[in-house]
Amino acid sequence: MSDYTKDLMADVKAKNPAQPEFHQAVEEVIESLTIVLEKHPEYRSAKILERLIEPERVIMFRVPWVDEQGEIHINRGYRIEMNSAIGPYKGGLRFHPSVNLGILKFLAFEQVFKNSLTTLPMGGGKGGSDFDPKGKSDLKIMRFCQAFMSELFRHIGPNTDIPAGDIGVGGREIGYLFGQYKKLKNEFTGILTGKGLNWGGSLIRSEATGYGNVYFGAEMLATRDNTYEGKTCLVSGSGNVAQFTTEKILQLGGKVVTLSDSNGYIFDEEGIDEKKLAFVMNLKNVKRGRIKEYADEYKNAVFTPFDHNAEQNPLWDHKADCAFPSATQNEINEKDAQNLLNNGVIMVSEGANMPTTLDGAKLFLDNKILYGPAKAANAGGVAVSGLEMSQNSMRIPWSREEVDNRLQQIMKNIHTTCKDTAERFGTPGNYVNGANIGGFLKVADSMMDQGVV
Numbered sequence: 001m002s003d004y005t006k007d008l009m010a011d012v013k014a015k016n017p018a019q020p021e022f023h024q025a026v027e028e029v030i031e032s033l034t035i036v037l038e039k040h041p042e043y044r045s046a047k048i049l050e051r052l053i054e055p056e057r058v059i060m061f062r063v064p065w066v067d068e069q070g071e072i073h074i075n076r077g078y079r080i081e082m083n084s085a086i087g088p089y090k091g092g093l094r095f096h097p098s099v100n101l102g103i104l105k106f107l108a109f110e111q112v113f114k115n116s117l118t119t120l121p122m123g124g125g126k127g128g129s130d131f132d133p134k135g136k137s138d139l140k141i142m143r144f145c146q147a148f149m150s151e152l153f154r155h156i157g158p159n160t161d162i163p164a165g166d167i168g169v170g171g172r173e174i175g176y177l178f179g180q181y182k183k184l185k186n187e188f189t190g191i192l193t194g195k196g197l198n199w200g201g202s203l204i205r206s207e208a209t210g211y212g213n214v215y216f217g218a219e220m221l222a223t224r225d226n227t228y229e230g231k232t233c234l235v236s237g238s239g240n241v242a243q244f245t246t247e248k249i250l251q252l253g254g255k256v257v258t259l260s261d262s263n264g265y266i267f268d269e270e271g272i273d274e275k276k277l278a279f280v281m282n283l284k285n286v287k288r289g290r291i292k293e294y295a296d297e298y299k300n301a302v303f304t305p306f307d308h309n310a311e312q313n314p315l316w317d318h319k320a321d322c323a324f325p326s327a328t329q330n331e332i333n334e335k336d337a338q339n340l341l342n343n344g345v346i347m348v349s350e351g352a353n354m355p356t357t358l359d360g361a362k363l364f365l366d367n368k369i370l371y372g373p374a375k376a377a378n379a380g381g382v383a384v385s386g387l388e389m390s391q392n393s394m395r396i397p398w399s400r401e402e403v404d405n406r407l408q409q410i411m412k413n414i415h416t417t418c419k420d421t422a423e424r425f426g427t428p429g430n431y432v433n434g435a436n437i438g439g440f441l442k443v444a445d446s447m448m449d450q451g452v453v
């Protein structure tokens with residue numbers, strides 16, 4: 001880092017105490033942008049980075065709600081409207097006990113670059129609550145969603161801020177949120193993405209993040225004249241992203257041997273075929289069960305519980321060719337990264353947001369494996385959200401084939417941007433630099449055009 005970026009990073013930590021995930025996200029970007037700022041001092045003079053790091057607006061509110069037993073609950077709600085230089089704020093809502101201001105600021109900051117890379121006109125935002133939907137009845141979840149939207153609706157709109165789903169916010173939650181917005185505003189607009197197909201949703205939206213991640217990985221493999229055919233793949237998580245990552249890997253000839261949830265992971269050396277994947281989808285999406293039940297159903301699979309105090313995650317310590325972290329942030333640390341390298345992994349493509357620590361990412365880059373950072377590799381979800389917005393604006397739905405083709409082309413374009421930008425700035429093969437710089441330039445130039453606002 002230069003003296004300027006070191007001072008900037010120190011200022012970020014001083015102004016945003018106890019927000020380690022936000023510090024990490026900013027530091028990764030700043031390291032990549034050092035070479036840009038040397039070539040383009042005008043960005044430094046206009047204090048573009050300082051303005052990018054500071055959210056345009058932070059909304060925090062209480063969410064009181066009453067369950068079916070008449071008990072009153074209080075949760076905290078947030079919306080971080082990070083940057084609107086290239087379009088209305090766009091980013092998911094996360095319902096999880098771990099949600100706090102620092103995590104949402106890191107996610108919103110990442111979203112700015114990710115949305116820029118899609119080439120679609122979307123700014124960056126993120127929101128959510130510390131509410132935990134896990135194990136709760138549909139009625140409890142509906143009442144919470146209605147209470148949450150009763151405040152959030154004041155701050156969003158189809159040309160202002162368009163939220164989507166994230167961890168803990170799937171089709172059920174989006175439906176309840178949309179219904180309350182429609183009632184409060186007395187209008188039917190594309191205010192949320194991830195909607196049901198009967199009321200404004202897009203085909204391929206559920207599959208988009210997982211499919212897009214695999215498409216991005218395919219583009220990286222192609223640079224070394226390689227494909228998924230016969231490759232053994234490690235996938236973490238068992239939610240939406242992990243499920244459709246697994247499905248697309250199977251379709252392209254690969255074999256997935258792991259899935260996980262917060263309690264532990266399963267290892268199935270025979271591979272998770274279509275029948276087994278259907279079992280997982282029913283287990284997680286309908287029964288809302290735990291991944292341990294997979295090993296009860298398929299006796300050749302081994303379930304290993306997680307020790308959350310351990311120094312490494314055993315899921316990443318199996319022989320494999322490719323890894324797709326698709327669970328949550330910082331699930332691969334330096335030791336996990338070394339285990340992946342020792343076990344022969346040649347490609348890591350990130351389905352979750354910032355799933356690799358800075359030390360782990362450095363190991364991947366130093367060893368020159370194919371490493372697709374989340375802001376590029378998992379942009380498929382928000383890309384199809386953008387396509388859903390377009391369909392809503394036109395009042396015309398597109399076919400499954402058309403949306404999938406557009407998604408493939410967007411992921412191909414993102415890969416080309418990352419690859420070409422990394423080469424242009426003297427770091428060929430470094431997709432982290434390519435993604436950070438490529439995403440930054442479009443937003444920075446737009447901010448320069450629009451003045452100090």
